[in-house]
Amino acid sequence: MGGSALADQLVEVLLEAGVERIYGVVGDSLNPVVDAVRRAAGISWIHVRNEEAGAFAAAAEAQLTGRLAVCAGSCGPGNTHLIQGLYDANRTGAPVVAIASHIPSLQVGLDFFQETHPERLLMECSSYCELISQPEQMPRVARSAVQHALGRGGVAVLAISGDVLHRDQAFATGKTAGVIANATPAPAPEQVRALASRLNEARTVTLFCGAGVEHSHAEVMQLAGRLQSPVGHTLRGKEWIQYDNPYDVGMSGLLGYGACYEASHEADLLVLLGTDFPYQDFLPGANTVQVDHDAVRLGRRTLLELAVHGDVGATLRAVLPLVQQKTDRSFLDRMLHRHAEALEQVVSAYTHDIEHHLPIHPEYAARILDEVAAEDAVFTVDTGMNNVWAARYITPNGRRRVIGSFRHGSMANALPHALGAQLAYPGRQVISMSGDGGLGMLLGELLTVSMHQLPVKIITFNNSALGMVKLEMLVDGLPDDQTDNSTFDYAAIARAAGIHSLRVEQPANVEPALMEALAHPGPALVDLVTDANALSIPPHITAGQVKGFALGAGKVVLDGGVGRMAELARANVRNIPRPPLVGP
Ligand SMILES: Cc1ncc(C[n+]2csc(CCOP(=O)(O)OP(=O)(O)O)c2C)c(N)n1
Ligand SMILES: [Mg+2]
Numbered sequence: 182m183g184g185s186a187l188a189d190q191l192v193e194v195l196l197e198a199g200v201e202r203i204y205g206v207v208g209d210s211l212n213p214v215v216d217a218v219r220r221a222a223g224i225s226w227i228h229v230r231n232e233e234a235g236a237f238a239a240a241a242e243a244q245l246t247g248r249l250a251v252c253a254g255s256c257g258p259g260n261t262h263l264i265q266g267l268y269d270a271n272r273t274g275a276p277v278v279a280i281a282s283h284i285p286s287l288q289v290g291l292d293f294f295q296e297t298h299p300e301r302l303l304m305e306c307s308s309y310c311e312l313i314s315q316p317e318q319m320p321r322v323a324r325s326a327v328q329h330a331l332g333r334g335g336v337a338v339l340a341i342s343g344d345v346l347h348r349d350q351a352f353a354t355g356k357t358a359g360v361i362a363n364a365t366p367a368p369a370p371e372q373v374r375a376l377a378s379r380l381n382e383a384r385t386v387t388l389f390c391g392a393g394v395e396h397s398h399a400e401v402m403q404l405a406g407r408l409q410s411p412v413g414h415t416l417r418g419k420e421w422i423q424y425d426n427p428y429d430v431g432m433s434g435l436l437g438y439g440a441c442y443e444a445s446h447e448a449d450l451l452v453l454l455g456t457d458f459p460y461q462d463f464l465p466g467a468n469t470v471q472v473d474h475d476a477v478r479l480g481r482r483t484l485l486e487l488a489v490h491g492d493v494g495a496t497l498r499a500v501l502p503l504v505q506q507k508t509d510r511s512f513l514d515r516m517l518h519r520h521a522e523a524l525e526q527v528v529s530a531y532t533h534d535i536e537h538h539l540p541i542h543p544e545y546a547a548r549i550l551d552e553v554a555a556e557d558a559v560f561t562v563d564t565g566m567n568n569v570w571a572a573r574y575i576t577p578n579g580r581r582r583v584i585g586s587f588r589h590g591s592m593a594n595a596l597p598h599a600l601g602a603q604l605a606y607p608g609r610q611v612i613s614m615s616g617d618g619g620l621g622m623l624l625g626e627l628l629t630v631s632m633h634q635l636p637v638k639i640i641t642f643n644n645s646a647l648g649m650v651k652l653e654m655l656v657d658g659l660p661d662d663q664t665d666n667s668t669f670d671y672a673a674i675a676r677a678a679g680i681h682s683l684r685v686e687q688p689a690n691v692e693p694a695l696m697e698a699l700a701h702p703g704p705a706l707v708d709l710v711t712d713a714n715a716l717s718i719p720p721h722i723t724a725g726q727v728k729g730f731a732l733g734a735g736k737v738v739l740d741g742g743v744g745r746m747a748e749l750a751r752a753n754v755r756n757i758p759r760p761p762l763v764g765p
Contacts, residue, residue, distance in 0.1 A: 204235030208255025210343030236266020238601030257295030274334030368491030393455015413441030
């Protein structure tokens with residue numbers, strides 16, 4: 182390492198932790214870090230237009246790769262902008278270090294120009310948030326931040342004044358061995374035995390899977406086969422468990438579909454696997470056991486008969502030898518049929534003349550996007566109706582990734598998430614499913630895409646509205662108000678920024694436009710003019726439910742199509758062994 186300022190030491194520690202880039206916007210107090218990055222080999226500065234986007238990009242990079250990612254904001258307003266993306270990263274457990282540079286150290290406490298207190302302000306969106314006020318704290322505090330981000334998963338903030346960053350290093354950096362992989366907690370033996378006896382005693386069991394089943398597809402399938410149990414999932418669990426799954430009964434929650442809700446409520450025992458699913462109204466509230474690697478999550482959503490602290494894979498490997506083979510698969514078969522029927526119904530309701538619908542039906546466009554996207558594409562999904570389209574139309578296969586602001590629920594995440602995804606995987610197809618509201622909120626990031634020539638594919642579902650909120654108002658019985666985004670041609674805007682762009686108003690042009698954009702070697706945007714009123718409310722909602730029904734609080738599931746999910750459900754029903762091992 183060349184330099185001897187504290188900023189150089191900070192950069193050395195980040196390099197040691199495998200960091201390749203820092204997302205941010207330069208500025209006075211941050212400039213020593215920028216200069217240290219310029220002089221260092223193996224790390225680069227990624228200039229974004231808004232620090233919020235930098236934090237989202239780091240969140241996506243960290244979430245996708247599991248490796249440490251870094252963003253930075255200059256003193257006061259520069260790091261205030263980081264907040265949204267840091268919340269997103271922290272709640273997702275994505276290892277991110279945020280460098281929040283601070284006003285001159287001698288001015289702190291005097292209401293100086295740009296004064297904030299980043300070490301207080303950013304506490305709530307991090308698990309480590311410390312001020313470095315003198316060189317002697319380094320390099321240990323920087324290493325501690327790295328360790329918190331990687332060890333706990335989530336955000337660690339380092340607040341440091343520009344003048345301190347300029348000072349000479351007090352101690353040599355040295356070398357230390359970092360974390361390569363965290364341990365997977367194994368459950369206590371008595372909990373394994375208790376789990377086994379519950380599973381053996383219950384006549385019927387349903388497994389409900391969240392993001393914690395990543396790496397445990399095989400174990401979950403083995404357990405489902407042993408128990409003859411339906412397997413449902415959350416939005417975050419979907420990418421890990423829905424593919425190659427003959428027990429699939431779909432997704433629960435407001436955006437859910439299929440028979441997951443019924444399977445969860447009708448089973449003798451519901452097993453929550455690696456999920457912190459927050460909507461208690463979708464859970465039965467009884468006959469439930471939970472397995473999670475993070476003990477603080479146990480029992481906070483519902484009453485439990487048994488709480489098992491352990492990694493899902495480790496727990497299932499430990500319990501499987503003690504679980505007896507169930508021979509009666511009538512419950513499973515009933516739920517698979519129910520699931521297929523539920524999907525058949527919505528498909529026939531929705532597919533009528535869809536390819537001629539004007540404005541373009543967003544579900545039609547989502548279905549085509551699913552078909553033409555690469556088998557290992559990374560989809561980043563904006564908060565809003567795109568969550569619904571992605572949940573229902575993007576078919577997981579174990580290689581694709583689908584990420585969004587699924588825990589924090591912030592708008593405008595998709596495009597900046599795509600920046601981080603594309604930088605982490607330069608050769609991979611990265612598709613931002615953007616709402617027009619979301620794109621407009623961080624529109625400046627089109628300039629980031631163009632400036633760095635990141636080949637992301639931005640697909641806007643441009644319904645000229647805050648569509649999700651329109652729907653909320655409708656189900657709330659409120660008049661639709663202030664949800665109009667006005668009509669803009671995002672293709673023209675992107676073209677002016679030097680991005681290859683297409684605007685699509687006719688359904689017949691959706692497929693050729695998407696194919697052209699996906700095949701384009703550089704950045705591309707497809708502005709799909711879609712129908713803001715595409716999503717219907719299920720017919721069985723009562724007036725009482727419509728009145729005062731808050732999104733996310735009820736157990737009403739939105740209506741709509743389900744894409745290739747219907748084919749999978751049909752195939753699972755076709756594959757039910759005949760005759761059943763033991764009839765009902
Ligand atoms: C930062 C932020 N502001 C407001 C909201 C509330 N909200 C959730 S979805 C949504 C509308 C999103 O509109 P758009 O991006 O056009 O997507 P659409 O639902 O129309 O597909 C709003 C305002 C939010 N989640 N995050
Ligand atoms: Mg919209």
